[in-house]
Amino acid sequence: IADMAREVSEKEKARAEAVAAAERAARERLEKESARVASLSAELSDARKKLAKERQTFDARLQKVALAARRHCSGLSLEWVRLYNEALGLAAGAGPGGEGADPAGTAQNAGQAGTAGTGLRGDTLASPEDVLAHIRDYGGYCRGLESQLATLARVVSP
Numbered sequence: 001i002a003d004m005a006r007e008v009s010e011k012e013k014a015r016a017e018a019v020a021a022a023e024r025a026a027r028e029r030l031e032k033e034s035a036r037v038a039s040l041s042a043e044l045s046d047a048r049k050k051l052a053k054e055r056q057t058f059d060a061r062l063q064k065v066a067l068a069a070r071r072h073c074s075g076l077s078l079e080w081v082r083l084y085n086e087a088l089g090l091a092a093g094a095g096p097g098g099e100g101a102d103p104a105g106t107a108q109n110a111g112q113a114g115t116a117g118t119g120l121r122g123d124t125l126a127s128p129e130d131v132l133a134h135i136r137d138y139g140g141y142c143r144g145l146e147s148q149l150a151t152l153a154r155v156v157s158p
Helices: 002-072 078-087 128-156
Strands: none
Touching: 002 128
16 A cells, blocks of 8 residues: 555555646746737837838928929819729628718818828819828838738747
């Protein structure tokens, strides 16, 4: 009985040591992965800050270019804006806002290039400034998605 008790005790001890080693290894892997995710999160945050700074620089240039363009371009028709939004998948009923949404975009006054949102401003004409603001926002959106995709790909790949 003493031999059997010693064997059981040794097996229990070996099992406890194996469990402790597995827990230690799992904890180390978790710490490494947590550090990796934190690093990737910091990279993504840096990319977002860089995009925001580039947007500020672009906004300053946009104002200068839009002033010059306004002298030579009276604007784009509402039908042009509708077709442009349709090409982006923002047609009435198909994109954000759904049925009854302003078919040309966010229904702000033309010539007020703020955040373009889902499309160009809805008015009878869209100014060159509106088009540039929309392209700026859309480009920023695409670049943000690209950064997120690259970061996500690194998270899921070994």
